[in-house]
Amino acid sequence: MYDIACKFNVNALKRCSTNPFSPLEEHYWRRLTDVGFLLYKVNKFHIRGHKASCGDFYGLAYTPLVGMRAGEEIETGWPHSNREGTATREMDAGKRLDMLQTHMLFMNQSKMKKMGEWSLDCALTGAYYF
Numbered sequence: 001m002y003d004i005a006c007k008f009n010v011n012a013l014k015r016c017s018t019n020p021f022s023p024l025e026e027h028y029w030r031r032l033t034d035v036g037f038l039l040y041k042v043n044k045f046h047i048r049g050h051k052a053s054c055g056d057f058y059g060l061a062y063t064p065l066v067g068m069r070a071g072e073e074i075e076t077g078w079p080h081s082n083r084e085g086t087a088t089r090e091m092d093a094g095k096r097l098d099m100l101q102t103h104m105l106f107m108n109q110s111k112m113k114k115m116g117e118w119s120l121d122c123a124l125t126g127a128y129y130f
């Protein structure tokens, strides 16, 4: 899922194959255009800003086996990390790296605590909800 996957997928293979810094090994490049292997989808929040036909093809609502999800999970930490942008912009690279690393470790620790609380809640109540 990507905010502009509907546009990105058009040239994904070309971008990957012509980029000397591509992290994807060459024997995987063809998978970028294999619709039986890879589906390009746009997250729910962003799909509302696209034209209607995008929603039909790239939206999650009509995608089998996806379930009900927003697709925005990776962005949930941004409100916190955006604040760090202002706080770190005057720092040198080393201090900025230390600060952001500390921030991300704290975010991950907080997520793990919440996952533990959720698991305990499920175990105590016998309920499994997603």
Ligand SMILES: [Zn+2]
Residues within 6 Å of the ligand: 006, 007, 042, 050, 051, 054, 058
């Ligand atoms: Zn679109």
